[in-house]
Amino acid sequence: MFKFWGSQDQQPQPRPQDGSSQSWYPPSVVSSPNSSRPGTPSSASSSSFSSHRTSDRPQSPSHVSPAEAAGIIAVLKDKSVDELRKLLSDKDAYHHFLLSLDQVKIQNNLRDELRKETLQLARENLEKEPRIMELRNQCRIIRTTELAAAQEKLNELERKKEETLKFYSPQSLLQRLQDAMNKTDEESENLHKQLLDGDVDLGTFVQKYKKLRTTYHRRALIHLSAKTSSIG
Incomplete structure (x- = not known):
């Protein structure tokens, strides 16, 4: 009530917040409303911190189907709170868990198969290179x-064909028939x-004429x- 000289106001000291590590989960998994685990202060603060950090980065469109997302959530439901906290704080544990998912295994297998097929095609193409050069x-x-000689022969045959077509054309036949008439x-x-x-003599003339x-x-x-x- 009274302030004595030399006394100082006691300011409330801020309590240190519980340290939480950055989450390695996508925000949709951490803040999923379908999770059956009760929220804890540390997990809530970690979730809000992770959401704040991820909001600073551009969000890429999700290509996970509802069935795949349900499968991942089902796997997470079987883990304890300590295991979930470890996944949130330990990058290696999260990476190991990610690689253990069936969806990730399928994608990795497809990638490896495509890589092997691509390498095989590249080897086959390299093996065919000497034959291609030959x-x-x-x-x-x-x-x-050979092409020059074949081209010259082709030109000669084309010329003969044109002459033959011209010789047996209707106009040519009529002209030759007219010439034969004039000659007769x-x-x-x-x-x-x-x-x-x-x-x-007259007899020979009549016969020939x-x-x-x-x-x-x-x-x-x-x-x-x-x-x-x-x-016509």
């Missing part, structure tokens, strides 16, 4: 030597002049029919 050299030789007509005219000049004119008219009919068909 085939590449052969292709280079063929391209510089000229031969018949020459034969007629020979008759007038007395170079051939009849044959030439028959050939001429046959070719003329064929030419007319082919020309009409091509136009």
